[in-house]
Each structure stands twice: as C-alpha cells, then as structure tokens.
Amino acid sequence: MTEAPSKPTTGTFPTTRAAECPFDPAVGYSEFRENDPIARVSCPAGIDAWLVTRYDDVRTVLNSPGLSSAVPVMGHANPQADFTAPITTGSIIQSDGDAHARLRRLLTAEFTVKRIQALRPYIQQLIDDHIDAMLASTEPVDLVRDFALPIPSLVICELLGVPYEQRDRFQQQSGILTSVDVEPEIAVQANAEIQGFVAQLVVDKMQNPTDDLISRLIKRAQDAGQPLTVEELVVLALSLLVAGHETTANMITLSTVTLLRNPDQLEELRANPDLVPSAVEEMLRYLSVVQFGLFRAITEDIPLGDETLRAGEWLITSLSSGNRDTSVFPDADRLDVHRKASAHLAFGYGAHQCLGQQLARVELQQVFSTLFTRIPTLRLNAPFEDLEFKDNTLVYGVRSLPVTW
Amino acid sequence: MRVTIDEDGCVGAGQCVLAAPDVFDQRDEDGIVVLLDETPAPHLHDATREAAVLCPALAIHLAE
Numbered sequence: 001m002t003e004a005p006s007k008p009t010t011g012t013f014p015t016t017r018a019a020e021c022p023f024d025p026a027v028g029y030s031e032f033r034e035n036d037p038i039a040r041v042s043c044p045a046g047i048d049a050w051l052v053t054r055y056d057d058v059r060t061v062l063n064s065p066g067l068s069s070a071v072p073v074m075g076h077a078n079p080q081a082d083f084t085a086p087i088t089t090g091s092i093i094q095s096d097g098d099a100h101a102r103l104r105r106l107l108t109a110e111f112t113v114k115r116i117q118a119l120r121p122y123i124q125q126l127i128d129d130h131i132d133a134m135l136a137s138t139e140p141v142d143l144v145r146d147f148a149l150p151i152p153s154l155v156i157c158e159l160l161g162v163p164y165e166q167r168d169r170f171q172q173q174s175g176i177l178t179s180v181d182v183e184p185e186i187a188v189q190a191n192a193e194i195q196g197f198v199a200q201l202v203v204d205k206m207q208n209p210t211d212d213l214i215s216r217l218i219k220r221a222q223d224a225g226q227p228l229t230v231e232e233l234v235v236l237a238l239s240l241l242v243a244g245h246e247t248t249a250n251m252i253t254l255s256t257v258t259l260l261r262n263p264d265q266l267e268e269l270r271a272n273p274d275l276v277p278s279a280v281e282e283m284l285r286y287l288s289v290v291q292f293g294l295f296r297a298i299t300e301d302i303p304l305g306d307e308t309l310r311a312g313e314w315l316i317t318s319l320s321s322g323n324r325d326t327s328v329f330p331d332a333d334r335l336d337v338h339r340k341a342s343a344h345l346a347f348g349y350g351a352h353q354c355l356g357q358q359l360a361r362v363e364l365q366q367v368f369s370t371l372f373t374r375i376p377t378l379r380l381n382a383p384f385e386d387l388e389f390k391d392n393t394l395v396y397g398v399r400s401l402p403v404t405w
Numbered sequence: 406m407r408v409t410i411d412e413d414g415c416v417g418a419g420q421c422v423l424a425a426p427d428v429f430d431q432r433d434e435d436g437i438v439v440l441l442d443e444t445p446a447p448h449l450h451d452a453t454r455e456a457a458v459l460c461p462a463l464a465i466h467l468a469e
Contacts, residue, residue: 063461063462104417105417105435108417108436109417109432109433109434111417112417112431113419113422114430114431342423342424342455347418350461350462353416353418353461353462355417357419357420
C-alpha cells in the first residue's frame, strides 16, 4: 500500500535571532504560528521534520502516545548529529513508555516540592557565599564563572552526596564540560574524569550508603526488585548533572541581563519581593533557554489540525514559540513580572516534563530574592553589544557576563 | 466540583502542589500525587482548575 506523501517542506528551521533583540526567539517563528502552524521544515542536521509552533498544538502533541524520545537530543539542530549511533542505555531523557516511567519513578521522590523546599536554606547560603566572594574580589567579576555556573553545580554536588573535600575538583571538571572555550582534548579528559568520579561515588554509596540521592536511589531500586547496575546509576547521575547545570546557570545569567535591560521591571521586583516567584515563571517563559525545542520520532500517526504527522517522521515542538503565542500570553513579547506565566512551556510538557523543575524554581527564586538586594547597583561592566549570546548551544545564554557595581 | 486523579499517569512534576497546595500533595516515597480533598470548597476552585491545566500528564480530572 502506498501512502500519500507528506506535504513538502515549506521552510527552514529557524535558528537566527534578530541582532537588535537577542531575547526574542529566532526570526521566523511568528510567521509559522500565524500562517503555517504545522509546518514541514528542513533542519541543520540535514533531515526534514514537522515543526509545531502554536502553544495548544505543542501541548496536544507532547501528550500523544505516538512519540519516541529515543533520538539524539535536539538532533535536528546539530549539523553533526549522528542518527545511527546507539542511544545510551538507561538514559531517562531518551527512554519511552514503561522503561521511562520506571526510571522517572525512581527519581521523582528526590525532586518533590517538599524535598526541594528543604534545600532552600542551603541554596541561600551558597548564593550568599558566592556574593561575598564577588564583593571581596579584587579581580573583574564574570557573573557566569563566579556565580551562575558554580551555584547549580554545587547544588548537584549536595544532592548527589559528593564529599565536601571533592567538591572543588568536581566543580572545576564540570565547569570544563560546560565551557565553550575549551580544547577538545581537555574536554575529553574532563569528561572521562567526571565519569570515573561518578562511578567511584556510586560504588562508594553501594558499600557505604549515606543520606543522599544516590544512596536512596540504590535502595529504592533494590526495594522495587529491580536493582540498578553501576553503569545505569552513573548514566542517571550524569543526566542529573548535565540537565541541571547549564540550564539553571544560563537562566541565572540571562535573567540578570534581562532585568538590567528592563529597569522598570527590576524596580517592581525591588519594591515587591513577593513578586519573585511570578517573576521567575515569567523569565522562564520569556527566555525559553532550551532554544531549539524538543525533538521526537513519530511512532504512530498523529492527526493534528489539517495534517497527519506520520509514523517514521521527525517532529520538533517549539517551546520558545509556544511561549510567545499571543492567544495564551497577551502581548507575549513583552516581559511583565506581574504576568501569571505558570502555564509556560519552558520546562516542556508531557511525561518528560523537566524532573528538576522544582529545584530550578527554588534556585532562581533565591537568586532573584538576593542578588539585587545585596548588590543594588549591579550593572554590566561591558557594552551590551559586546555580550556574546550562545546561538548554537542547546541551552541559550551568554558566554560571560562582566559585571560591576 | 469533584476531583479525580490518575496515579498511574502522574509523572511527579509537582505543578499541582504549587497551584493548589490545599488540594494536592505528593507521596514522600515516589512523588506521585495525593488528593487531599475530593470536593474542594468554592474558594479553591480556581486554583484546582489551574492545577488541572498545568498538569503535564493530564492526570487531574474535574467534574463540575
């Protein structure tokens, strides 16, 4: 039986942002939302994919059973994506169905609202310690290097139960992994060291459990009659590190720049600290740092609008586009810390919605309750035009943020 | 308003707890939703509706 061919591509996947507003999504999304909401586009990876850009459609399709995440993460946007390479076993991000649900259920207890709330004082202390160090510094301060990157990394160290005396080294090596300016050999070495380090951590916790995420995860899997291997535990622990580091760090940096560029909004926050939680949701919406959307393989035909997304085809759901959909967020391109933005798509949607979202919220809330209070005159120490925005990394941000006060 | 939850579908995101903490909680052992109040009072209806909208797994059903 022959099937009707899918509609031909009607454009290319948007990747270029307007120079005059680096905070807005790439040029082209608003036209897609308006005129071609369920489009077929050609992608940097050399494949064609469906591109869904309206908020409601993104949510509809991400809850469809006919999708698989067993794909190169954001492979569509990567010209070097290898679609033949095997998917990492035990990767929660790339698992589907029951296998995914099993891994997720082993971890959800660690990221509940209640458990994460209990971390608030520790996170606050980290923030204050880093601000103390910045204020005392005799060197020029880079908010990325000196604040935004170390804080999420150290929070993960705390969660994973990295011994205190190893945290500096861990943080240094994971900082290398997230750096954009490091030579490949150094990155490979840091990657190997982190993997080895996490493997040793897992083995230690298996032998000498302590009160931390890895120890509890080991026990939880054993109690469920499906113990995790060292390899599986290492993959999960590394997933948490990778997923929770760059995302939060870039949100800290970009939100700081956004507030500095929107002094009226910053003033609102200063005057009403109760606005911080809603401001954090609004910044998540406005910035949508997972900038290339979510990439999926279609495994069963999905009717959507006038189209049928066919099994065997690729799908991209644009989170940044959905987050600027004016039918859901009036005047969506405007930052408004009073907006009730909780229904944003920044953490995704469906069964894979960000596992660490409560942790991200608490980290961001504590940062934005503290940073401008302790450093009221914080400002850029470089012209805005000189900031280098990361247009080609999975998570949007700036390479460095020179600040002064 | 009568609330029902789909425990099997729940993915433990916790959005419902943030939106309507008087109506929803999470189990300590696995983060899965706990329904605190099947028939929330009228002043909690808006928050409960918000929770149902926010749930990424569509695991909250409201009969109004």
